[in-house]
Structures are given as C-alpha cells and as structure tokens.
Amino acid sequence: MATKVIVVTSGKGGVGKTTTTASLAAGFAQKGFKTVAIDFDVGLRNLDLIMGVERRVVYDLVNVVKQEATLRQAMIRDKRLENLFVLPASQTRDKDALDVQGVGRVIEELKDLAFDYVLCDSPAGIEKGAQLAMYYADEAIVVTNPEVSSVRDSDRVLGLLDAKTRKAELGVAMKSHLLVTRYSAERAQRGEMLKVEDILELLGIPFLGVIPESKAVLHNSNQGTPVILDPNSDAAVAYTDAIKRFLGEDLPHRFLSTEKRGFLSRLFSPSNVYAG
Amino acid sequence: MSNNAWFKFWKKPENTAQVAKDRLQMIVARERTATAASGFLPALQQELLQVIAKYDRVDLDHVQVSIDRRGEAEVLELSVMLPEASPGSTRSSVRTTLQYA
Numbered sequence: 001m002a003t004k005v006i007v008v009t010s011g012k013g014g015v016g017k018t019t020t021t022a023s024l025a026a027g028f029a030q031k032g033f034k035t036v037a038i039d040f041d042v043g044l045r046n047l048d049l050i051m052g053v054e055r056r057v058v059y060d061l062v063n064v065v066k067q068e069a070t071l072r073q074a075m076i077r078d079k080r081l082e083n084l085f086v087l088p089a090s091q092t093r094d095k096d097a098l099d100v101q102g103v104g105r106v107i108e109e110l111k112d113l114a115f116d117y118v119l120c121d122s123p124a125g126i127e128k129g130a131q132l133a134m135y136y137a138d139e140a141i142v143v144t145n146p147e148v149s150s151v152r153d154s155d156r157v158l159g160l161l162d163a164k165t166r167k168a169e170l171g172v173a174m175k176s177h178l179l180v181t182r183y184s185a186e187r188a189q190r191g192e193m194l195k196v197e198d199i200l201e202l203l204g205i206p207f208l209g210v211i212p213e214s215k216a217v218l219h220n221s222n223q224g225t226p227v228i229l230d231p232n233s234d235a236a237v238a239y240t241d242a243i244k245r246f247l248g249e250d251l252p253h254r255f256l257s258t259e260k261r262g263f264l265s266r267l268f269s270p271s272n273v274y275a276g
Numbered sequence: 277m278s279n280n281a282w283f284k285f286w287k288k289p290e291n292t293a294q295v296a297k298d299r300l301q302m303i304v305a306r307e308r309t310a311t312a313a314s315g316f317l318p319a320l321q322q323e324l325l326q327v328i329a330k331y332d333r334v335d336l337d338h339v340q341v342s343i344d345r346r347g348e349a350e351v352l353e354l355s356v357m358l359p360e361a362s363p364g365s366t367r368s369s370v371r372t373t374l375q376y377a
Binding site: 049054055058059069073091218219220221222223224 | 292293295296299302303307325326329330
C-alpha cells in the first residue's frame with residue numbers, strides 16, 4: 001500500500017496527543033502495518049518516554065533533517081513490535097531546526113522504505129512546529145477533550161488543516177477525524193461535561209470514537225508502554241476500536257452511555273479488569 | 277479461565293509510580309548534565325555512543341564517562357557495556373582508562 005501520513009494534532013496541550021500517537025502507532029503495527037511515530041515537539045520530546053525507548057535515543061529528527069545521521073540510524077525499533085519504529089524529537093532549543101524541505105525529504109525517504117503509516121505527533125499550539133507536523137499529512141486525527149478551550153482550539157486547528165497544508169495548497173480537502181479523549185459518560189450524563197454529540201455538532205468532522213478517562217493510561221505511561229498494549233484496559237479497547245473505524249469498519253460506539261449492567265457482565269467486561 | 281488469568285484478575289495494580297520515578301531520574305540527570313555544558317564530557321559521551329551505535333545496539337546508560345583526579349593527574353575513564361550479541365553469549369564490557377597530567 002502507499003504510505004499514509006497522519007498528523008495527530010489538537011492545538012491545546014495536555015489533551016493526549018502523545019498518548020494517542022503512541023497507541024495508534026502500536027495498534028497499526030499490531031495489525032501488521034509497518035509504522036513509524038515521529039515526535040515533532042522539538043525541544044520538549046516526550047514520545048520516546050511514553051513509548052519506553054528514552055534510553056535508546058542516539059540520533060533524532062533534527063539530526064536526520066540536517067543530514068548528520070541517516071533515518072536508519074535515528075529510528076528506534078520497538079522491542080515489543082517488530083513493525084514499530086520511533087523517530088524522536090531533538091532536545092535542541094533552536095526552534096528553527098526543522099524546515100519544510102528537510103521534513104519533506106524525511107517523509108519521502110520513509111515512503112521509499114515502504115512504511116505503511118507515518119504518524120506525526122504535533123507539538124501543542126498553532127505555530128511553526130504544529131504547522132510542520134501537519135504539512136505533509138494525508139489525513140489528520142484531531143484529539144479533543146470534552147472541555148470548552150480544547151474544543152475551540154480544535155476548531156482553530158481544523159482551520160489550519162484546511163489552509164496551511166500541502167493538500168490545501170493543492171486544493172484537495174484534508175480528511176480530518178475526531179477522537180475525544182478523557183471522556184466520562186457519567187459526567188456527560190449528569191450535565192457536568194460536554195457530550196460527544198455536542199462536540200460533533202460543533203466541529204462537524206467524522207468521529208473515530210471516545211477514549212474513556214482511564215486509570216490504565218497513567219499506569220502504562222509510568223512504565224513506557226503504549227496503553228493499547230495493555231489488552232485488558234478500557235483505553236486499549238477504545239483505541240483498538242478507533243483504529244478499526246479509521247480503517248473503515250463500522251462499529252457500534254462504546255463508552256458513550258452509562259447503562260447499568262448486571263454483576264457478571266461487569267465482572268467480565270474489559271473495562272473492569274485491571275491487569276498489570 | 278486459566279489460573280494465571282484469575283491471578284491477574286484479583287491482583288492489585290502494581291506500584292508503577294516507582295517505575296516512573298526511576299525512569300525519570302535517569303533521563304533527567306542525563307539531560308541536566310547535557311545542557312549544563314560542563315566541559316566536554318557530555319559531548320564526548322554522546323559521540324562515543326554514536327560511534328558504538330554504528331556497530332551495535334546500545335543503551336545510553338551503558339556508556340559511562342567520568343573524570344577523576346588522582347594526585348597530580350586527571351584520569352578519564354570510559355566504560356562501555358555491550359548488549360548481548362547473540363543468544364548464549366555473555367555480556368561483554370570494554371573498559372578503557374586514559375591518563376593525562
């Protein structure tokens with residue numbers, strides 16, 4: 001298949017871009033796709049830590065763009081999934097270390113290396129770094145929390161995706177998907193939190209699903225494991241569903257309602273089992 | 277359900293905060309010395325690592341560089357722990373000491 005470049009973006013910081021990038025990348029690799037996750041947050045890299053490869057960083061994206069290292073030298077192969085690679089961001093304080101041409105060369109080389117998916121983990125904000133992360137994207141995943149500032153920032157980002165990307169320059173519409181993270185059906189039900197329907201109505205883009213607020217996210221990031229690899233966690237179930245929807249499956253949505261279930265169904269439901 | 281699955285089911289989540297703290301202590305200490313720019317050691321360590329990484333997979337904390345004063349001389353000590361090359365082989369360690377006045 002042709003390489004597909006996906007940007008994971010949000011505008012607002014702290015909504016779960018990096019957690020999402022790590023889990024989606026691991027999920028694609030689990031399905032057999034050759035996948036690389038690139039950290040575009042120059043100066044504040046964190047994807048390496050979330051994916052548990054922080055001790056193996058030798059070269060980074062800036063080294064590759066500046067041709068101080070090859071892609072093969074800089075990409076870190078995951079020890080759990082042989083189809084999964086990480087390209088870390090650099091810790092340099094130079095914000096102008098990346099440029100459109102340099103990033104373009106890296107993307108072209110990844111296509112030559114027959115990657116199926118390239119996931120670009122955007123930095124927060126809407127400045128140069130975020131625009132570079134989205135520039136070469138074929139599709140976008142917009143990560144939003146059910147919270148007013150996050151939804152507004154996502155709307156700004158959707159505007160950028162339709163204006164400041166190569167697709168936009170070519171006059172092609174960007175395909176953007178919405179992923180709502182840290183969702184609590186209980187709180188939405190009680191009227192304490194925006195409902196998914198409200199967010200969808202405001203943003204008006206295809207919906208990949210919700211990731212429920214979950215203890216498993218911290219439990220796994222503490223250890224450097226993408227949460228999708230914790231198979232009994234509710235977040236892993238939700239991310240796996242999101243990937244299936246991205247790949248075109250039509251699945252019923254989970255974690256949207258607070259239906260009361262019987263004791264046995266709760267006991268055996270993945271959302272309640274907490275395996276370490 | 278296997279015994280193992282039952283065990284997992286009833287097991288309380290382990291204390292992963294300690295794992296997080298250990299990982300952070302290691303990475304933060306390294307990044308502080310790298311940005312503090314105290315002499316050439318961080319750059320030397322990084323370059324050594326890059327050379328070694330050309331030939332083998334290596335973890336950054338497997339390359340230790342230090343300078344000690346011994347009397348009149350300064351001793352630069354470099355210790356490289358190589359990962360297991362193949363199943364069955366033992367870990368090998370390279371240790372070099374350079375001494376200069």
